[in-house]
Ligand SMILES: Nc1ncnc2c1ncn2[C@@H]1O[C@H](COP(=O)(O)OP(=O)(O)O)[C@@H](O)[C@H]1O
């Protein structure tokens with residue numbers, strides 16, 4: 001087994017259960033661990049990379065036990081943490097060369113070639129000899145990817161690799177990840193970006209408050225939802241009572257979001273429900289579900305505990321008017 | 322263990338490429354040398370500069386060691402440490418590399434201070450004095466940099482550590498034998514100076530200059546730095562394995 005297997009992996013910080021009985025499996029694929037902030041993604045990755053010991057449960061990476069065979073695990077993985085860390089006073093090439101040295105590639109000629117190759121893979125050859133200080137965020141992330149590649153890991157851990165990057169840089173990062181997967185690597189990526197996970201991951205695990213609540217190929221998860229998504233924009237509030245078979249999901253900038261088995265069939269009833277409470281439907285639409293809907297249905301309003309602005313309270317205020 | 326050198330090399334490169342850092346850490350000891358060493362009127366010697374130079378060399382190493390202590394803490398805060406820890410190399414080489422870097426940097430700085438001292442009138446010693454002086458400063462550097470690194474790792478916060486290191490270095494320096502001989506000290510200071518580990522390094526450098534090999538002081542520095550490195554390994558393991 002070249003990939004990752006976890007078995008009821010658990011991590012407690014005091015009384016807080018950050019990762020709760022996580023059981024997952026990833027092999028020769030891009031596995032996207034998807035969840036809101038504070039759901040336990042980083043904690044999971046740190047346990048699997050032997051930076052953190054698990055409270056209970058077990059896991060194997062490349063067939064090695066993360067608790068008993070730490071150094072074997074480390075010799076077959078690479079890890080790019082969430083917080084970007086490249087030495088800004090070294091050039092791109094020096095940054096990668098440092099990692100090659102630390103990974104134990106001592107032959108000078110061989111190292112030079114490997115470093116050049118890694119830089120080439122992430123398209124940084126042109127800028128390799130500039131100080132990293134002058135790099136953009138996307139370039140720094142690619143440089144970190146190059147650092148991770150010098151020792152040809154079997155399993156690659158990327159913790160929120162696209163966080164804080166612009167659209168084009170995100171695309172580039174994902175294209176590189178896809179290329180690496182084709183070469184046979186197992187890649188565990190964490191993200192809170194649904195569209196990215198849907199587009200690029202072979203398998204997605206949705207994690208909420210440390211629990212894995214859904215797992216499968218994005219298409220499979222969507223099919224599983226089987227429902228259609230109704231968006232209603234209205235000048236009034238959410239009706240007190242909804243028609244049979246209609247579930248309220250959330251309120252967002254496009255209006256109230258509902259799900260129903262057959263969206264178009266229940267739309268008239270739903271409109272009537274709004275009008276019964278003296279509000280008008282300005283706009284409504286029905287569409288196929290995407291991964292975001294799967295995510296919203298599983299995670300609900302849980303948008304993470306790191307966001308200081310509590311929009312649930314805000315919503316109550318708005319509706320009480 | 323060759324990775325120790327790679328880690329140290331990385332830090333030295335980063336340090337040398339920030340010229341302001343290089344100059345700023347030298348300002349204090351140089352000022353001491355020039356303003357106190359040259360200007361202070363003294364009764365017990367006609368060349369106070371010669372008397373104070375060993376003390377300033379040790380002070381240079383002391384401040385280099387304590388300021389370098391925050392280096393590993395910064396690596397931790399900024400996320401470099403996590404990347405290094407996930408590598409297959411032995412984790413302690415990160416710590417040893419740091420101690421080696423801080424000590425080597427301190428030796429470079431003391432060399433510059435020594436050159437300035439000679440330039441402004443310190444007596445040039447017989448050649449055998451210098452290697453032994455460097456050995457003493459090296460041992461003292463290991464002691465102080467592993468001490469600083471451990472305290473900083475333990476505290477984990479940049480500004481708290483800065484306060485603590487100032488709080489430690491000032492009294493240590495003033496209650497040592499750096500500025501005056503034991504015979505000139507008031508009784509209370511004499512007691513402090515004899516207990517102060519900094520005095521051991523300073524006295525050792527002075528006795529080399531006076532033509533004796535400081536066996537006792539060297540033995541003290543050797544064992545103290547050994548113990549300190551052991552303690553830092555223990556703390557480092559605790560911090561890195563949770
Ligand atoms: N060192 C720690 N001590 C205590 N609690 C922590 C620590 N690290 C993370 N947590 C908590 O564990 C939960 C999961 O965090 P994390 O794994 O960082 O989530 P994510 O990466 O999905 O945003 C959060 O509630 C967080 O506050």
Ligand SMILES: [Mg+2]
Nearest residue numbers: 041042082160
């Ligand atoms: Mg995280």
